[in-house]
Amino acid sequence: MxxxxxxxxxxxxxxxxxxxxxxxxxxxxxxxxxxxxxxxxxxxxxxxxxxxxxxxxxxxxxxxxxxxxxxxxxxxxxxxxxxxxxxxxxxxxxxxxxxxxxxxxxxxxxxxxxxxxxxxxxxxxxxxxxxxxxxxxxxxxxxxxxxxxxxxxxxxxxxxxxxxxxxxxxxxxxxxxxxxxxxxxxxxxxxxxxxxxxxxxxxxxxxxxxxxxxxxxxxxxxxxxxxxxxxxxxxxxxxxxLLPSNYLERPPSAAPCGAAASVRPRLADLVPAEPNRPYDMRKVIAEIVDDPDFLELHEDWAANVICALARIDGEVVGVVANQPLVLAGVLDAAAAQKAARFVRFCDAFGIPLVTLVDVPGFLPGTDQEHSGVIRHGAKLLYAYCEATVPRVQVILRKAYGGAYIVMDSRSIGTDLSLAWPTNEIAVMGAEAAVNVVHRRELAAAEEPAPLRSRLVTEYRERLMHPYYAAEQGLVDAVIDPAQTRAEVARGLAMLRDKGVAPPARKHGNVPM
Incomplete structure (x- = not known):
């Protein structure tokens, strides 16, 4: 032996x-x-x-x-x-x-x-x-x-x-x-x-x-x-x-760190009130999550949308956010694919989703249309509509057109929709809307510039003011930017035991 x-x-x-x-x-x-x-x-x-x-x-x-x-x-x-x-x-x-x-x-x-x-x-x-x-x-x-x-x-x-x-x-x-x-x-x-x-x-x-x-x-x-x-x-x-061992387990938790009482005044300074001024959404995410060194996926591909795993008050979350520093944060075919796959992964493994919205729309152009942006955008729409995990949406500034719907709006099933006082939810920007709705009036005007300025102001005051969507029940609360981390943490705690029975079917047909 x-x-x-x-x-x-x-x-x-x-x-x-x-x-x-x-x-x-x-x-x-x-x-x-x-x-x-x-x-x-x-x-x-x-x-x-x-x-x-x-x-x-x-x-x-x-x-x-x-x-x-x-x-x-x-x-x-x-x-x-x-x-x-x-x-x-x-x-x-x-x-x-x-x-x-x-x-x-x-x-x-x-x-x-x-x-x-x-x-x-x-x-x-x-x-x-x-x-x-x-x-x-x-x-x-x-x-x-x-x-x-x-x-x-x-x-x-x-x-x-x-x-x-x-x-x-x-x-x-x-x-x-x-x-x-x-x-x-x-x-x-x-x-x-x-x-x-x-x-x-x-x-x-x-x-x-x-x-x-x-x-x-x-x-x-x-x-x-x-x-x-x-x-x-x-x-x-x-x-x-950051991952659960399997789909039946919750993601591993860390010790709570008082996020529900956290105030982050720097958030109001990071995001310009003017809707067209760029800023780095990563800095916003760093203020909301526990550890500013969160784990970003596909950092250099489709960088106009950010997908990241992080923790809020010790609990793992998936963050999806528009990135205004790249292509003004628009959605395009690649960004939709990237975000859709991430949303589906988080949903499969019980990871709550936090969506930060500042999106001017989908990227226009023949290249995008011919590359199938409709089909790819539908992937992201399908992923959010199918997701049963807790979902919190935060609208920071712009949320225009179909891109607003796709970024986990109330209409496709988000559980909690929060908005900053700088939010603008509309079919399109005020200037573009006025050019379409009042095109004949502007064409006939002797001095179209002051008329356009007045019409844009009226449009903003009537249909794009910060409380318009809240008045319609599309937003649950308009919040102080400094309270964002606390409000998201409280919302996730409220939704922790959410349960949704899937429809009776073999499986859906994702628009591949």
């Missing part, structure tokens, strides 16, 4: 150490090994590995090399004492390529995550499907995608791309709730530069085609982009601290 135990320990140590030359190559690329990454991600000594001794059973060319683990490390550990399930592809073994045994290990850990109601975290670093295993590799990917979809809305799913994630492998991060990418080392694409050049003659680098900056700024595939693996994995830990 002593000899057998010694042999077991020696074998384990060899597997953990890996192939020295391959490990050295990984380090030269500025990348950590799979196990080094798990050490950064998980609590110390919490990792329980599964299938360490698994080997592929393929037959055929170059199939004699059968290293243990088959290029992926799977198991479970804890983050701040909370259970998570993980798999980390190991680029030092077959380039992290996916074969049947590799896929079977991932399938097992995904199934365990769902059965135990715990988040799943995938560390991706793979050359793609293992060509030598042919259709079995493709079948393995299909099993992963099927499980991603079955787990969607049941447990949080987090993908971390730390190297290549090519071909079919890219679909798994696209199906999960959050995707982290590390600049310089991470790439994600369906067809690589060589194939593109062979088919179209276009030359493009890996980074230009599917690097972290591309997906963080242009495609919206990357939720977060980091400069290095250490900060990336630290942010994964922070994200997990």
């Amino acid at each position: 002593g000899a057998l135990r010694e042999r077991l320990e020696r074998f384990r140590d060899e597997i953990v150490a890996g192939r020295p030359a391959a490990v050295e190559r990984q380090h030269r690329k500025g990348k950590r090994t799979a196990r080094e990454r798990l050490d950064l991600l998980l609590d110390e000594d919490s990792f329980l590995e599964l299938d360490m001794f698994r080997r592929h059973q393929a037959r055929g060319p170059q199939a004699d090399d059968r290293p243990p683990t088959d290029g992926v490390v799977t198991g479970s550990g804890t983050i701040d004492g909370r259970r998570v399930f993980v798999y980390a592809q190991d680029f030092t073994v077959f380039g992290g390529s996916l074969g049947a045994a590799h896929a079977a290990k991932i399938h097992k850990v995904m199934d365990l995550a769902v059965r135990n109601g715990a988040p799943l975290i995938a560390l991706n670093d793979s050359g793609g499907a293992r060509i030598q295993e042919g259709a079995m590799a493709l079948d393995g990917y299909g099993g992963i995608f099927h499980r991603n979809v079955r787990a969607s809305g049941v447990i949080p799913q987090i993908s971390v791309v730390l190297g290549p994630c090519a071909g079919g492998a890219a679909y798994s991060p696209a199906l999960t709730d959050f995707t982290f990418m590390v600049a310089e080392t991470a790439q994600m694409y369906l067809t690589g530069p060589d194939v593109i050049e062979a088919v179209s003659g276009e030359r493009v680098t890996h980074a230009e085609l599917g690097g972290a900056q591309v997906h963080g700024t242009r495609t919206g595939v990357a939720t977060f982009v980091h400069d290095d693996e250490e900060s990336c994995l630290a942010d994964v830990r922070y994200l997990v601290s």
Whole structure:
């Protein structure tokens, strides 16, 4: 028995150490090994590995090399004492390529995550499907995608791309709730530069085609982009601290901090009373939430809308807000997609929604109309209409046209609508409204400028004054900006036990 135990320990140590030359190559690329990454991600000594001794059973060319683990490390550990399930592809073994045994290990850990109601975290670093295993590799990917979809809305799913994630492998991060990418080392694409050049003659680098900056700024595939693996994995830990383990649990709470009695006079100074003057909505959010270093998603994509996870009086909330610094805070196709997916995630996992509104409308233009802004805007409308979590709307300044409706208005089901004294809720701005309603009168006037000024003033006083919407019951209260944090906290406390039965149906048909 002593000899057998010694042999077991020696074998384990060899597997953990890996192939020295391959490990050295990984380090030269500025990348950590799979196990080094798990050490950064998980609590110390919490990792329980599964299938360490698994080997592929393929037959055929170059199939004699059968290293243990088959290029992926799977198991479970804890983050701040909370259970998570993980798999980390190991680029030092077959380039992290996916074969049947590799896929079977991932399938097992995904199934365990769902059965135990715990988040799943995938560390991706793979050359793609293992060509030598042919259709079995493709079948393995299909099993992963099927499980991603079955787990969607049941447990949080987090993908971390730390190297290549090519071909079919890219679909798994696209199906999960959050995707982290590390600049310089991470790439994600369906067809690589060589194939593109062979088919179209276009030359493009890996980074230009599917690097972290591309997906963080242009495609919206990357939720977060980091400069290095250490900060990336630290942010994964922070994200997990804000999420429930599954859809049946409440998000983790922190100690209350007296938000319901908090006064923030700086809010009145941050937002100009003039509706067309820009300001940074992030500074407003920082005054309302507990920690000014809230977690913003898709920071550099569709930046005209902000989506963030934060806490108010210790409770996790999702914040959706227009950003007047970018495109004046208008909604466009990309912003609607970004906000819709975030709203649906928060609703799936019981995270209350706080919507901060300062929106002049949807972005006009043929490019937007032809790119399907109607369909994409309908996604955000659908997401809010479907959401059953507590919902609080705060109208800071402008709320014009269809964009007002879409930004969680009373008519689509918000539970509590608050407005500042600077609010303007209307079909359009006063100047534009006067130009439409009084166009003939203005055209016939000898001096249209003073007439227009008088008509604009009258329109504002009759239909856009701060209490007009409150008089109609569309706003529950007009509040002092300094009281916003307190009013939102009290509103969320009031709605904490909200319950809504979903309609009897299989599922709705989201305007994809």
